Amino acid sequence: MFRHPDHRLLLVSVATSQIGLQIAFFSVSIIAVVVLDLSESQIGVLNAMDQIALALFGLLIGAWVDRMRRKPIVVVSESLRALVMLSVPVVWMLDALAAWQMYAVMFLLGLVSVFFDVAQASYIPMLIDNDRLTGANSHLQGIRSASDTGGPLAAGPLVAALTAPVAVVVAVVGFAVSAFSVWRIRFEEAEPVRPEQPNLRSEIAQGIRFILKDPIIRTVAFSSAWCNLSIGAFQAMLVVFLIRDTGQTSAAVGLILAGSGVGGVLGAVLVGKISAKAGMGRTALVALALSGPGMAVVAMSGPGWGAVCAFLGQILYVAAIVAFNVNVVSYRQAVTPDPIQGRVNATQRVITWGSMAIGSILGGFAGEAVGARAVLFIAAGMLFAGCLALLRTPIRTLRELPEEGSGLREVR
Template identity: 40%
Template sequence: MTVSNHSKTLFRVSRDSLFFHADFRRLWAGDTASQLGMFVGITAVPLLAAVTLAATPFEMGLLTMAETLGFLLLGLPAGVWVDRLARRPVMLTADVVRAVLMLSIPVAWWAGVLTMGQLLVVVLLTGFATVFFDVAYQAYLPALVGRERLLEGNAKLQAVQSTAQIAGPSAAGVLVQVIGAASTVFATGLGYLTSALCLWRIRTVETVPERTGHERLLPQIIEGLRFVFADKPLRAIVACTATANLFGAAAQAVQVLFLTRTAGLPPAAVGVLLAVGGIGGILAALCSGAIIRRIGQARSIWLVPLLVWPGNLLVPLAGPGWRLALAGFGLAAAGFGVILYNVAQVSYRQAITPDRLLGRMNASVRFVVWGAMPLGGLLGGALGETVGLTGALWIAVIGELCGALWVVCSPLRRMRDLPVTEKDTLAPA
């Protein structure tokens, strides 16, 4: 009888999993398609620019800047608009727009009219649509699964991202060699279309925020910013992420050029190397809940970056043979740390924020942390032109690691766990 009761308990717990949440499965499937297509594009588009269109380091910097410039230009008002609208239609529209834009690249290539200018415009406008998708996406999850299951939901979505980070670049590297970079980008457009179809099939009725008729844009933007920067742990998290993203974008701007021109790797090897970081990410996503509960949410945010982000220091050592494996190990370690850090800090942000501020909170955070990336892209391109690809990559990975100092030197270091109750009033700065 005891065994039978225990089995029933295990079954009951398993049925509580988001695996059995039909609409979360649809969101999850759409995210899988979108992430896989996106990571194919993240590898194929720079290879298209570097190998096929013979881009300079500065042009690669502009390309990196274009990917995230939307967060700097539209991030804050996007949060206000998302808080005024149902979030799922915003995500659907963004997916369709991104699909059409990305599919224009292979069409232009097949017609023989593709230029670096079109590539920059497509990446820029796709980034604008991504602003609205990402702000709505993170605001939509708490309403879909409930705040009590945010850790599980974020862990599963991060697992998808990490898996796509392995499969996408690996597939892209092979496809680029077989069918060409422009044709490979076709998979990115298909991924966004599949994501839109899955979102369209979600049946959960979403509550549309009430409008008072007297809402002004600027005061609402300020309210979102004040909420983010009045919370000391959140302030440190934002500073850490922004610094890491600034230098991470600088590394991204020169990384493909370094790997193909300095390290002498073929496109397939570049794809494999860029995918390896996802292995660590998958491991982190699978065990993130257990690790965070074991060492505490606050410690997960400051201790993990301190211990494993230094793996990025091995990337500038990449080259043929054993040096490729060394760089891959470093990327896997860093990928583990990034995903574990993200699960902990994103879940904290979502848990403490009232529903009416979720869009603005996400937009305010992304305005800072993603807004740093176009500046980082320009920085990486400029460094590549002045100190060379190897020197630029060393500066970038060291700067990325220094971002952890914000959380290490913050009140988080004296805490084990973070409060996860909703805060509807502003804490003192």
């Protein structure tokens, strides 16, 4: 993958975009907890704003993306993400930073990210052949995870030295570099075939039907919705728990969150080798079963050197989630025809990420009632339970990627 110039540009885009996104989310979290001193419930709603945008507009955006070339959408959406985040330091310099603006920034960031995510996920299988798709997704996930490490590691000292609003400028640069990298990709994307009489309702329904008719995609979608409910609650209360309950500094929190990047790299590196021996489906199931215990390790951490415990828990939790996602996303991309990639990807995101928004809001209110640490333990138990729903589904028989439209290759 690294030998092809277009693929290298895609890797640069993924890396810089992910670093920018991590710094943006980290800085907004620090602003919410430290600068604006928002309550747990307010922070839960804030964390849900980007996912609410997906839930409201995801299906429409999926249909629109399938009507247009994907590369321009990626470039424009990255540019818009940069402009949205640039508003934070501008308003801060005017001494007008407020909670409502953080809500607006997160919602707009989420809305533009829906275009970006759906278009990028639909563009990748056009750029990369099916026989190299799983390996490419592993590479891309490894780059994302390495960026997830670098983002928080850089964000902690940046926030400490420059303050959170100014650190956002680094995120703006990341989005700009990503947009430029995709713009330079030379692959000529075919103009999509548009229906003579466009009908958004029927086009959206086509994406939904495709997910519902495939037994693996269907069961993964609804199981992932349950799991993302717990992940939303966990992520909403994680920074609150680390700063308010354990007394960690912003630099230490950045280090702990970087554990997710380390775990992501490990998961991306190992998933291919393990899947080749054990099968894609079995690997995904075992990985999902390990993610909940990883969350529980984070919840058991304490002050001071307890940061090491939280760091290790993040590694286990994210490595497992990444291994699960690489396999199920590769399957979905491989069996979905190119003309409906956008609608299928958008529908999947609405189902799974919409539940994350609900989890963030519920996690925030639960944090006020029972405390952030208790929410993390509850989320860990819910995530572990999510794998149980998949044990008796066709995913356990998935050995390797099928050809497009050929169905499953089962373990004999």
